[in-house]
Amino acid sequence: PGGRLYNFSAGPATLPIDVLEEVQRDLVDYKGSGMSVLEMSHRGKDYMAIAAKAEADLRTLVGIPDNYKVLFLQGGASTMMASNCHNLAGATDSADFVVTGAWSVKAQKEGAKMLANANICATSKDQKFTTIPDVSTWNLTEGSKFVHICSNETIGGVEFKEVPDVGGRTLVADMSSNYLSKPIDVSKYGVIYGGVQKNIGPAGLGICIVRDDLIGNVRPDTPSMFDYKLMADNDSMYNTPSCFTWYVSGLVFAKLIKDGGLEAMEQRNIEKANVLYNAIDSSGGYYVNPVDKKYRSLMNVPFTLAGGEELEKKFLAEAKEEGFEALKGHRSVGGARASIYNAMPKEGVEALVSFMKDFQARNA
Ligand code: PMP
Numbered sequence: 001p002g003g004r005l006y007n008f009s010a011g012p013a014t015l016p017i018d019v020l021e022e023v024q025r026d027l028v029d030y031k032g033s034g035m036s037v038l039e040m041s042h043r044g045k046d047y048m049a050i051a052a053k054a055e056a057d058l059r060t061l062v063g064i065p066d067n068y069k070v071l072f073l074q075g076g077a078s079t080m081m082a083s084n085c086h087n088l089a090g091a092t093d094s095a096d097f098v099v100t101g102a103w104s105v106k107a108q109k110e111g112a113k114m115l116a117n118a119n120i121c122a123t124s125k126d127q128k129f130t131t132i133p134d135v136s137t138w139n140l141t142e143g144s145k146f147v148h149i150c151s152n153e154t155i156g157g158v159e160f161k162e163v164p165d166v167g168g169r170t171l172v173a174d175m176s177s178n179y180l181s182k183p184i185d186v187s188k189y190g191v192i193y194g195g196v197q198k199n200i201g202p203a204g205l206g207i208c209i210v211r212d213d214l215i216g217n218v219r220p221d222t223p224s225m226f227d228y229k230l231m232a233d234n235d236s237m238y239n240t241p242s243c244f245t246w247y248v249s250g251l252v253f254a255k256l257i258k259d260g261g262l263e264a265m266e267q268r269n270i271e272k273a274n275v276l277y278n279a280i281d282s283s284g285g286y287y288v289n290p291v292d293k294k295y296r297s298l299m300n301v302p303f304t305l306a307g308g309e310e311l312e313k314k315f316l317a318e319a320k321e322e323g324f325e326a327l328k329g330h331r332s333v334g335g336a337r338a339s340i341y342n343a344m345p346k347e348g349v350e351a352l353v354s355f356m357k358d359f360q361a362r363n364a
Contacts, residue, residue: 006348009326010154010300010339011177011198019251037247042240047247051235054250061257064186064209071208071228072236072246076195077176080206081107083226084172084191085114086218087210089145096121096144098164101129101153102332103174111148117141129156131292135164146170146190152178152297154198155330157289157337159297163188170214178299179207180256181342182266190214199299199341201249204242256342265342266298272340272349273298279353286360304335307363312336315359322355 007014030037033046040047055070064070073080089095094117097108101124111118119141122133140147147166152159154177163185164171170190179194186192191210197203208228215229224230230238256265277296280287280303289296289303305312312335319327319336329335340349 005323005325006344006351007325008338008340008344008348008352010330010337011195012203013198013339013341014343015201015248016252016255016343019248019255022251023248038244040243042237042243047243050247050250051237051241054246054253057250057253057257058207061180061253061261062184062186062209067212068186069208069210069212069215069228069232071210071231072241072249073206073208073231074204074242075225076197076203076206077103077174077193078106078110078195079226080193080208081110081174082114083222083228084146084148084193085111086222086226087215087228088170088172088191089115090219092116094119094141094144096138096140096147096169098133098138098147098149099123099125100132100150100158101156102330103153103155103176104148104150107148107150107174117144119144121147124158127292128290129153129158130290132158132160132295135166138164138166140166140169144169146172148172148174150174150176152176152181152299154300154339155302155333155337157291157297157300157302158295159299161295177339177341178297180262180265181269181299183262196245196249198339199343200252202245205245205249207249268346269298269340269342272344272346273301275346275349275353276301276338276340279356283356283360286364287356299341300337300339302329302333302335302337304329309334311363314363318359319352319355324352324355327352 027036095111095115096119099105099108099120108118121140122138124131124133147169151173172191173189175192176194177198179199181199193208196205210228218227280289285306287303288306305315316328327336329337
């Protein structure tokens with residue numbers, strides 16, 4: 001549409017065109033303030049209203065209970081992998097990590113630096129991270145401070161379909177790559193965190209939703225910027241926040257509410273993902289997605305071509321020429337990957353599928 005490419009990047013990723021146009025319309029003189037949001041003080045009246053509305057809209061959109069804080073933080077999901085440990089556990093404590101792919105590997109490694117025991121309570125490593133071990137098999141540590149999952153593995157394309165029941169323990173979820181893609185039952189989690197640069201807004205912001213009884217007990221040596229209580233008490237403005245990203249993310253929250261909320265998003269995402277998975281599965285083995293069907297991601301669809309690497313190269317080069325951007329698989333796994341976040345229109349997926357069929361017909 002309008003000369004824009006279909007951008008399948010895993011993040012930073014495509015944004016809704018109407019949000020981009022709104023940003024453009026308001027850019028130079030934000031609603032008569034005489035300046036752009038890029039330039040205004042985060043403590044001024046206009047920006048304070050933007051920030052407050054973004055939080056209120058996110059609370060409405062997700063249905064965040066009052067006993068949860070919403071934090072708008074810098075440093076992305078990678079920083080929160082560390083700050084979660086500082087806020088929820090002491091140096092002599094244990095936490096459990098469910099390892100289902102590259103990002104939960106990173107979370108566990110980060111935890112191992114800060115915790116006495118960063119226990120890998122379950123892993124699908126032997127299945128090449130193509131599935132999720134059943135919760136009944138998780139080997140949880142007695143007295144562990146939290147259980148960490150990655151709700152959607154961006155590289156492997158593996159997604160939790162239900163919130164795992166971890167008894168009375170504190171569940172911590174990295175939702176970076178499926179944030180706001182479907183309804184979230186916040187009450188089942190202690191902490192939900194993620195970067196916004198995939199499913200929400202431009203890069204530079206992480207959103208942390210944390211139950212309020214879990215904060216306020218940081219270690220004495222915790223850097224102030226990691227302290228969720230300090231951030232909550234300062235409305236995420238203990239220091240200068242990532243103002244513009246917060247603003248654009250707020251526009252996306254308002255749009256999602258207007259478009260019918262997270263149930264509607266989920267329906268759309270299921271439809272889009274089905275179009276792509278059906279094309280892969282009905283290609284007679286030409287295209288292959290290795291993920292256990294029960295756990296296939298609605299957001300990130302990795303696939304290979306059975307014909308091998310040379311054919312893959314040709315596929316990716318032709319796809320790029322046809323206007324399908326960033327389909328190359330992650331450098332660690334190769335192949336192709338289509339990230340089809342909320343803002344990817346169904347037409348984009350349909351266009352990709354017709355290209356795939358055509359490519360197969362020409363190169364069978
Ligand atoms: N977790 C997941 C699931 C991700 O996909 C990513 C980014 N690719 C990260 C964490 C790291 O996020 P950030 O770059 O915001 O630190």
